[in-house]
Amino acid sequence: MNTAVKTLKRGDDDLIIDNVPYRSRLLVGTGKYRSFEETQRAIEASGAEIVTLAVRRSNIGQNKNEPNLLDYISPEKYTILPNTAGCYDAESAVRTCRLARELLDNHTLVKLEVLGDQKTLFPDIPATLAAAEILIKEGFRVMVYTNDDPIMAKRFEQMGCVAVMPLAAPIGSGLGIRNPYNIRTIVENAGVPILVDAGVGTASDAAIAMELGCDGVLMNTAIAEAKNPILMASAMKKGIEAGREAYLAGRMPRRAYASASSPIDGTFFS
Amino acid sequence: MEPCLGNLDMLVIINGIETTVADTATIANLIKQLELTGRIAVELNKQIVPRSEFDSRLIKDGDVIEIVHAIGGGQSTYNW
Numbered sequence: 001m002n003t004a005v006k007t008l009k010r011g012d013d014d015l016i017i018d019n020v021p022y023r024s025r026l027l028v029g030t031g032k033y034r035s036f037e038e039t040q041r042a043i044e045a046s047g048a049e050i051v052t053l054a055v056r057r058s059n060i061g062q063n064k065n066e067p068n069l070l071d072y073i074s075p076e077k078y079t080i081l082p083n084t085a086g087c088y089d090a091e092s093a094v095r096t097c098r099l100a101r102e103l104l105d106n107h108t109l110v111k112l113e114v115l116g117d118q119k120t121l122f123p124d125i126p127a128t129l130a131a132a133e134i135l136i137k138e139g140f141r142v143m144v145y146t147n148d149d150p151i152m153a154k155r156f157e158q159m160g161c162v163a164v165m166p167l168a169a170p171i172g173s174g175l176g177i178r179n180p181y182n183i184r185t186i187v188e189n190a191g192v193p194i195l196v197d198a199g200v201g202t203a204s205d206a207a208i209a210m211e212l213g214c215d216g217v218l219m220n221t222a223i224a225e226a227k228n229p230i231l232m233a234s235a236m237k238k239g240i241e242a243g244r245e246a247y248l249a250g251r252m253p254r255r256a257y258a259s260a261s262s263p264i265d266g267t268f269f270s
Numbered sequence: 271m272e273p274c275l276g277n278l279d280m281l282v283i284i285n286g287i288e289t290t291v292a293d294t295a296t297i298a299n300l301i302k303q304l305e306l307t308g309r310i311a312v313e314l315n316k317q318i319v320p321r322s323e324f325d326s327r328l329i330k331d332g333d334v335i336e337i338v339h340a341i342g343g344g345q346s347t348y349n350w
Contacts, residue, residue: 030342039342054343055311057285057336060304068308069340085343098318099338103311220343 013248015216017193018109018141018162020079022049025210026240027081027195029053029220033229036072042223043073046233052081052111052218055100080104081143083111088124090114090131097135110135111165111197111218113145121171121198125152129159136160145197148182150189157192164192165218168209169199172221176205180212187213203232203239210243211251280331291329298324300335310339 014021028048033039043051051073059066073080082100084093097110114131116124123146135142136159143163144156153164166186169175176199177183187194193215200206200219209217217240226232278293284300291300297312297319312319313336319327329335 033342036342052343053340055338056341058306058310058339060285060287060289060337069342070309080340082340083343095313095316099311099313099336100340102318102320103309103338103340 013244015193017050017143022079023047024049024237024240025216025244026206026236027052027216027218028223028233029083029218030069030073031085031220032224036067036069038229039069039224040072042229042233043078044233045230045237046223047237049079050081051078052083052220054083054085055096055103075104075107079109080107081109081111082107084113084131086115087113087131088115088117088127090127090134093127093131094134094138097140098138101140108139109141109143109162111143111145112161122167123147125149129155132156132159132161143195148179148186150182150185153186153194154189157190162192163195163215164190165195165197167198168196168205171198173199174201174205174222174225175199176201177208177212180208183209183214184212187215200236203235206236206239207243207246210240211247213247216240280329280333282329282331282333282335284335285337293331295329296325297327297329297335300329301337304337306337308339310337312337 014023015025024047026046026048027050028043028046029052030039053069082104084096087093087096093112093114100110101107112128112131112135114124114127116122128144128146132142132144142161143165144161145165146152146156148166153166156164166183168177183196195216195218196209196214197218200217200222202222206217223229223233223236279290280293282289282291315334
């Protein structure tokens with residue numbers, strides 16, 4: 001059998017988070033869509049298997065028969081990743097995770113983010129550390145949103161987070177990977193999956209994250225705020241796959257000058 | 271003065287809103303009174319109330335209750 005030409009088959013290259021294999025390396029959020037139907041179709045098109053959602057107060061005394069997101073995004077079909085979006089202190093984040101665990105029948109995989117301020121939505125690192133410590137002690141499996149700081153990424157790994165998720169650019173900014181060297185350094189030193197979380201704007205950004213060696217990308221706004229979210233979801237899926245394959249294939253070296261592709265020997269003109 | 275016994279109304283705070291409930295109410299009674307359906311989770315004075323305890327857990331005057339459900343979200347949004 002000719003093994004020289006080996007294409008990547010599904011299942012050959014799974015993303016493993018907390019000992020669970022996933023075929024898709026794209027994780028998607030469910031915010032900012034126009035309807036639950038659109039959310040459902042975009043997630044379908046993205047091929048994502050891990051889907052984030054938020055936990056919020058139920059409306060008291062109004063919208064009694066409001067449709068429920070979980071009716072559209074079934075926990076049987078997807079791995080639900082509750083997040084702590086909107087939390088600006090450790091206590092709120094911990095309480096949110098406990099509520100999510102109860103809401104989702106003892107589900108322990110969570111996305112922790114503790115934010116510093118509303119303008120930048122950059123993480124509050126001391127508060128994130130404090131929350132992560134409590135959550136890990138309580139048995140949560142923590143995927144943590146952090147800065148593109150290699151030292152902090154390592155710290156979160158060492159304290160027991162199951163995945164570290166540095167931002168590429170501010171949440172919802174769509175600015176792409178602003179600091180590829182830091183992302184690469186984080187990836188090179190990592191012993192847990194590294195996922196770019198936040199800042200991706202379009203499919204090439206997702207591909208770049210994967211070419212840098214990231215294990216996956218989590219995004220929401222880039223798909224939900226596209227003019228055609230379903231088509232963008234499909235584009236992101238391909239961008240992730242292309243970037244992953246390019247990373248595994250190993251790119252050619254960069255050169256300052258040209259290097260001819262056709263042999264020079266044997267030309268009949270001289 | 272006769273002491274009042276039973277059927278007193280209590281003032282509790284549910285999702286930030288002051289609400290009156292009967293003094294013998296359980297979490298399950300409250301959920302029914304609010305006509306909440308679907309998947310929810312409940313926190314009573316910052317402690318989770320497991321679903322299995324909804325029927326037995328009594329509400330006290332001044333309790334602070336949070337009732338939540340899942341909504342769309344990815345990373346943080348500014349507009350929730």
